[in-house]
Amino acid sequence: MREKSAICIAGGGSTFTPGIVLMLVENQDRFPISKITLYDNNAERQDKLAEACAIMLKEKAPEIEFNWTTDPETAFTGIDFVMAHIRVGLYAMREMDEKIPLKYGVVGQETCGPGGMAYGMRSIGPVIEILDYMEKYSPNAWMLNYSNPAAIVAEATRRLRPGHRIINICDMPVGLETNMCSIIKDETGRELTRKDMEIRYYGLNHFGWWTQVQDKEGNDLMPILKKHISEMGYANNSPEFQHRDPSWVETYTKAKDVYALDPETIPNTYLKYYLYPDFVVEHSDPNYTRANEVMDGREKTVFGQAKAIVENGTSKGNEFAAGVHASFIVDLACALKFNTHERMLLIVPNEGAIENFDPTAMVEIPCLVGSNGPEPLKIGEIPTFQRGLMTEQVCVEKLVVEAWIEHSYQKMWQAITLSKTVPSGKVAKQILDDLIEANKDFWPELK
Numbered sequence: 001m002r003e004k005s006a007i008c009i010a011g012g013g014s015t016f017t018p019g020i021v022l023m024l025v026e027n028q029d030r031f032p033i034s035k036i037t038l039y040d041n042n043a044e045r046q047d048k049l050a051e052a053c054a055i056m057l058k059e060k061a062p063e064i065e066f067n068w069t070t071d072p073e074t075a076f077t078g079i080d081f082v083m084a085h086i087r088v089g090l091y092a093m094r095e096m097d098e099k100i101p102l103k104y105g106v107v108g109q110e111t112c113g114p115g116g117m118a119y120g121m122r123s124i125g126p127v128i129e130i131l132d133y134m135e136k137y138s139p140n141a142w143m144l145n146y147s148n149p150a151a152i153v154a155e156a157t158r159r160l161r162p163g164h165r166i167i168n169i170c171d172m173p174v175g176l177e178t179n180m181c182s183i184i185k186d187e188t189g190r191e192l193t194r195k196d197m198e199i200r201y202y203g204l205n206h207f208g209w210w211t212q213v214q215d216k217e218g219n220d221l222m223p224i225l226k227k228h229i230s231e232m233g234y235a236n237n238s239p240e241f242q243h244r245d246p247s248w249v250e251t252y253t254k255a256k257d258v259y260a261l262d263p264e265t266i267p268n269t270y271l272k273y274y275l276y277p278d279f280v281v282e283h284s285d286p287n288y289t290r291a292n293e294v295m296d297g298r299e300k301t302v303f304g305q306a307k308a309i310v311e312n313g314t315s316k317g318n319e320f321a322a323g324v325h326a327s328f329i330v331d332l333a334c335a336l337k338f339n340t341h342e343r344m345l346l347i348v349p350n351e352g353a354i355e356n357f358d359p360t361a362m363v364e365i366p367c368l369v370g371s372n373g374p375e376p377l378k379i380g381e382i383p384t385f386q387r388g389l390m391t392e393q394v395c396v397e398k399l400v401v402e403a404w405i406e407h408s409y410q411k412m413w414q415a416i417t418l419s420k421t422v423p424s425g426k427v428a429k430q431i432l433d434d435l436i437e438a439n440k441d442f443w444p445e446l447k
């Protein structure tokens, strides 16, 4: 009989909460749960999802104790894992992050460019606050953190809470690996899951490259993937792809041009924001950005399902969806708890894994995960193109964290100016001044 875990989901009102709760329920055999507690600082938002999850849990797994709260002591006492996905400032501030840079002809994106830096300045304090609650109430618990921008949050926690039990993660590589399986099916008819593949990948969060994709027998799948991606990016015939929002379809398709810059590797889609920022801006609507698409799409769908479950008193007929995003975080918790040594892509200190790159950088690389945490695999030396791009970007991320720690206007201006998405110090200053005004309830005061 496997020992049960107690879970706190921080950001209980997140659109991703119901999927994670469902995934936890569906994985009881390999990762049994005693208790799930939702924690959020927005009671009204959290209540709506929590009431629906309570009904679903009563039907599917009544043995799991379920609570929700806005009280940190209640949330973080007696737990083994915090699965965190907070969005500081909600979608209203995401909209600002996207629309302010676009006003100046610069990429407006949740985690890339000035928007991502603005979001980072909002996320650092509250993520650290949760780590401190954990230290106080459950010092042995692990935080598995999805809260974005993961790269900046990871650098901030490395600097400010070294040695704490936090692992920063991203669903994008596993999402893209699932797409690779659909591509292989389209191209060869062969059915694989992402767990049937052995991959090599390196980079920063939302900024990386695959150098190897093989099946378990060691057959190289890169040639099939490269041919497909060179013609149509990650576009494929799977129902998941066909149902994607238009902005994601464009991102997946644009990978064709990102790939063309380095046909030796297969790229993460978000490199388009750095390598083709002019294209991105031309294809953005400054009055209707991804935040609007999400509010009109995922947020309405998830909260609509929750409302229907509560009104009907049952989750039957209104099933929440749990995909790769939820399975990845449950896999990670399972690996830590039961010492599985599963190989996973995580955001960890470089410390020599990439030989010719800053040892203090937070990099996204394959790790073996056991009870003592992640053990990064050795990557070796990386080529000049990638090293150049990553060096610039990691310095941007470090400057944002330094700006937050030192309350430094100068460092934040340097960070925005250094980003590959920004044309000049003049434009950077205009964007920064607007971001400061929009974020006055969230950022430290910059001097």
Ligand SMILES: NC(=O)c1ccc[n+]([C@@H]2O[C@H](COP(=O)([O-])OP(=O)(O)OC[C@H]3O[C@@H](n4cnc5c(N)ncnc54)[C@H](O)[C@@H]3O)[C@@H](O)[C@H]2O)c1
Pocket (backbone or CB within 6 Å): 010, 011, 012, 013, 014, 015, 016, 017, 039, 040, 041, 042, 045, 046, 085, 086, 087, 088, 089, 090, 091, 126, 145, 146, 147, 148, 149, 150, 169, 170, 171, 172, 325
């Ligand atoms: N790392 C990844 O690959 C990945 C993938 C998907 C989503 N995400 C991130 O997950 C988060 C949630 O995304 P979403 O679209 O569901 O957002 P959402 O706005 O629906 O949910 C976020 C929740 O966090 C809560 N929150 C904000 N500040 C808080 C604080 N200080 N303490 C406790 N709760 C707080 C909000 O009230 C809200 O209920 C975002 O940060 C998003 O970027 C990351």
Ligand SMILES: O=P(O)(O)OC[C@H]1O[C@H](O[C@H]2[C@H](O)[C@@H](O)[C@@H](O)O[C@@H]2CO)[C@H](O)[C@@H](O)[C@@H]1O
Pocket (backbone or CB within 6 Å): 110, 111, 148, 170, 171, 172, 173, 174, 175, 176, 290, 294, 323, 324, 325
């Ligand atoms: O615009 P959003 O809120 O839909 O997504 C932003 C997030 O994008 C990535 O997550 C994707 C993932 O790549 C995809 O495969 C699928 O699972 O959907 C996810 C969320 O939509 C990215 O990794 C996150 O960090 C972003 O928050």
Ligand SMILES: [Mn+2]
Pocket (backbone or CB within 6 Å): 150, 169, 170, 171, 172, 206
């Ligand atoms: Mn991500």
